[in-house]
Structures are given as C-alpha cells and as structure tokens.
Amino acid sequence: MNEAYIVWVSVAFQVVILILSTAPQNIYPKAQPIWINFLIATVLIQVPVLILTGAASSLVTGEASFALYPASTPAWVVGLTLLTLGISSPLAGLLEWRFRRHGNEVFDAKKRFRGHFLGNLTGALAAAGFFWAVERTPGFTAWLESYQYESAFNIVLPLVTLVIFAFVRYQQLADCPNLDDKIKADHQDWKSCIRGSSLSNAHQVLNTIFLIAVTFIGASAVLYLFSYAIVESRHNTPIDFSAQLGLAISALLVFLIVCGLPQGKLWDSKTWSWNRAVYLTFLTGTPATLVATMVWLALVKDSPTRNIFAITIVGAGYLLYSSIAILGVVYSKRPSSLSSIENDRQPERLQLHYFAGAILAVALTIFLGVLYFTSTP
Incomplete structure (x- = not known):
C-alpha cells in the first residue's frame, strides 16, 4: 500500500473535527463565550492546520512536508517557550485580580496563584523533558529526516484542541451546573456564574493556549516515537x-x-x-x-x-x-451516580470531557494502524 495514505487519513480526521467544531451548540457544546472558542479552536488552529496538511497530501511525492511538531528545534528553546506560556497565565490572573472589577471572582490569587503557577511550571518542565528524551532516542532524528509523510502527524493539534476546549467547558459547568439553562432562559447572571472560568478572562485564554501547547508536544512526542518503532519494525530493522x-x-x-x-x-x-x-x-x-x-x-x-x-x-x-x-x-x-439520581431526581449529564482520553486514544490508534499497514516492509 502507498504510505502517503496516512496523510489522507490525517486530513479526513481533521475534516471530521472541523465539522464537529462548527456544529450547533446542542450537538457540540462549546465553552463560553462561544465566539472566543470558535476563534481560537477553529479559525486560528483547525482551519490553518487542515490547509497545511491538505497541501501536503495533494503532492504525489510527499516531499514537501508541512509538519507542526518542532522536531528540529533545540529542547531548551521548546522548554523556554512552554515555561513562558505556563507562567504567563497565573501572572495574568494576578494582574486581573489586582486591577479588574470583581477581580477576586475572576482570579482568587490567594487561593489559586501558587497552585496554578507550580502546576503549569511542572507541566512545562515535564513536556520539555519528554521532548528531550524523544529527541535523544538513538536513530530517531535520522529516521525523521528521511520520513516523507510527517505532515500526517499534524492531526494531533486539532485533536488536542478539541480535548482542551472540552476541559474548559467542563470547568465552566463545574462553576455553574445549570449554565446552558440560564443562557437559554436569557438570564443575565450567567456571565457572573462563570466569572472565574470564562474565556473572556486573559488568564483563562492564556492557560488554554498553554494546555494546548503542552499536550500537543507530549502527545506528538509519543506518536512520533511509536511511529518510529512501527515503521522500523515493518522494515525488519527494529529499534x-x-x-x-x-x-x-x-x-x-x-x-x-x-x-x-x-x-x-x-x-x-x-x-x-x-x-x-x-x-x-x-x-x-x-x-x-x-x-x-x-x-x-x-x-x-x-x-x-x-x-x-x-x-x-x-x-x-x-x-x-x-x-x-x-x-x-x-x-x-x-456521591455515586445512583445517589445523585436518588437525591436530585435526575441523572448527571455526561460531558464530552469525560470521553476526551478515549477519543484521543481511539483516533491515534486508528492513525497508527493505518501507518502500520501502509508501511512498506
């Protein structure tokens, strides 16, 4: 089979994600405000990535690769970038707490700053360390330089974006369980209900971008390393x-x-x-x-x-x-789901974020399966 098929599979996945992301709110619930979710996830990430990957898939030889994973970038540059993104969110929250109206509701610095700062710092260092470990794997760099279909791995960014915005949506529902009902009823207090998790906050937008970047680096590193093992095994030269x-x-x-x-x-x-x-x-x-x-x-x-x-x-x-x-x-x-039903007389609503890990795993498994069967022994 033609190994270039893996790029087409990536494009197909991205089209499905784009369709889902632009679906109505009752089909695919988005984080609030919806326009910011749409701007970041769809306009700035999903559409450009689809265009880049589609351009690569249209080339018969696949020699031009538009890969987003910064494989050739030094690990310290990746680490410094992630650290900068990571600390920018709690610092922005600190400024919002100090200068914005209702600042303590937007970002309760006394309760959130330390945990937020240390959590993001740890996540950035872990992702950078993971990137470094993969980069230093014997033979990996040489394989990557010779691999023609690297653009297919761009699928990770739209997938990760879907997962992270589902998490932001979960945060908002945790703050305001009846958020959707309030919006439908045109209650004006729905904005204050999610004041600490709204995408209208600078710290929340920066944190969302940071989570996308960290997860993209980590998930891509795993996918690249797994793909390296698959391709070399199919060529009878296991690593x-x-x-x-x-x-x-x-x-x-x-x-x-x-x-x-x-x-x-x-x-x-x-x-x-x-x-x-x-x-x-x-x-x-x-x-x-x-x-x-x-x-x-x-x-x-x-x-x-x-x-x-x-x-x-x-x-x-x-x-x-x-x-x-x-x-x-x-x-x-x-309380268990049963207790919740007995106490509240209504079952808990399932949220997309509950299935985020499974969605990511299934999509990447299919992707790797296609890679395995299309790799020429």
Whole structure:
C-alpha cells in the first residue's frame, strides 16, 4: 500500500473535527463565550492546520512536508517557550485580580496563584523533558529526516484542541451546573456564574493556549516515537530498547497515575477528594497506555533489558492502577451516580470531557494502524 495514505487519513480526521467544531451548540457544546472558542479552536488552529496538511497530501511525492511538531528545534528553546506560556497565565490572573472589577471572582490569587503557577511550571518542565528524551532516542532524528509523510502527524493539534476546549467547558459547568439553562432562559447572571472560568478572562485564554501547547508536544512526542518503532519494525530493522524509550513510557504512566491520586494530605484519608475530570483521565487513560506499552515494546528488538522492563512496567503499572482505582471508589466523598439520581431526581449529564482520553486514544490508534499497514516492509 502507498504510505502517503496516512496523510489522507490525517486530513479526513481533521475534516471530521472541523465539522464537529462548527456544529450547533446542542450537538457540540462549546465553552463560553462561544465566539472566543470558535476563534481560537477553529479559525486560528483547525482551519490553518487542515490547509497545511491538505497541501501536503495533494503532492504525489510527499516531499514537501508541512509538519507542526518542532522536531528540529533545540529542547531548551521548546522548554523556554512552554515555561513562558505556563507562567504567563497565573501572572495574568494576578494582574486581573489586582486591577479588574470583581477581580477576586475572576482570579482568587490567594487561593489559586501558587497552585496554578507550580502546576503549569511542572507541566512545562515535564513536556520539555519528554521532548528531550524523544529527541535523544538513538536513530530517531535520522529516521525523521528521511520520513516523507510527517505532515500526517499534524492531526494531533486539532485533536488536542478539541480535548482542551472540552476541559474548559467542563470547568465552566463545574462553576455553574445549570449554565446552558440560564443562557437559554436569557438570564443575565450567567456571565457572573462563570466569572472565574470564562474565556473572556486573559488568564483563562492564556492557560488554554498553554494546555494546548503542552499536550500537543507530549502527545506528538509519543506518536512520533511509536511511529518510529512501527515503521522500523515493518522494515525488519527494529529499534533497540533505550533508556530514553523507557523514560518516555515511564513518564507517561507516572502522569496518568498522578491524575488518579487524591487531593489533600496523602497520609490522611479524611482529607482526600478527587477532581472528577482528572480522575476519569486516569481511569480511561491508564489501561490504554498499558496495552499500548505492550504493543510498543513488542516492536522493539528483543533483549533481556526490554523484557525485564516490560514485565516490571506492566506489572507495577497495573498494580498501581488497580489500587488507586479501588481507593477512589472506597474513599471518594462525591456521591455515586445512583445517589445523585436518588437525591436530585435526575441523572448527571455526561460531558464530552469525560470521553476526551478515549477519543484521543481511539483516533491515534486508528492513525497508527493505518501507518502500520501502509508501511512498506
């Protein structure tokens, strides 16, 4: 099969995402204000990326590649860029708290600044470290320079954008559960209801852009490294297991495990609580990553180191996953869905963000499957 098909698959996915993003609010609910969501997600990201990838797919040879992943950029430049984006959001929030009307509702600096600043700082450093680990994988740079269809990997940015704006929408519903009903009824207080999470706030827009950038770098790095293993395996030249590969897999699992840990003092179960959106990322993402790890390592050249790592990471990963999942069920202070129905007489609404991890995993799995079957042995 023609390897260029992978670019067409990327274009097809992007068209579907664009159609979904422009669908009416009752079909695809967007974060408020809708026009800012549309401007950033659709006008500034999805449409330009589709045009760039489509231009590459129209070339028969695929020699011109319009790839967005900054593979040739030094890791320190990527890290500095992510750090700048990461700290800009809490700093903007600090300014809004100080100078804007209702500043304490827009950004409660006393409660949010430290956690926001440290969280973004950690995320930026982790993504930069991941980028560096992939860049340093033996043979990866040479493979990437010779690969003609890199434009196909642009699919990650529209997918990530969809996921992040679904998360912003979730934040707004967490602040104002009946947000949609208020807007339909033309209640004027709906804007004040989401004053701290509205996209009309500079800190929220900057944080959204930061989350898109960090997730794009991390998800692209995983996709590139997995694709490298697939292509080389199909060419009967499997890559060697390396410390960088082990670090990349471990870092991804650690991130997901952390998503499942309770908030509060770890030594005091009475203080434990879970953020539902983050916890669902752990529940849906960890099994997928463990399965992907087994497939990933199966494509790597056989060696005692690879085999020991595979047994250790999958065994320990599943043990941690099971333990944390049980803790979340037993100790969670949130009412169960059944209790919620009994108490409120109405079931909780399902939100798109609950399925974000699954959507991203399924899309990338299909993408990698096409890559595998179209790679010429």
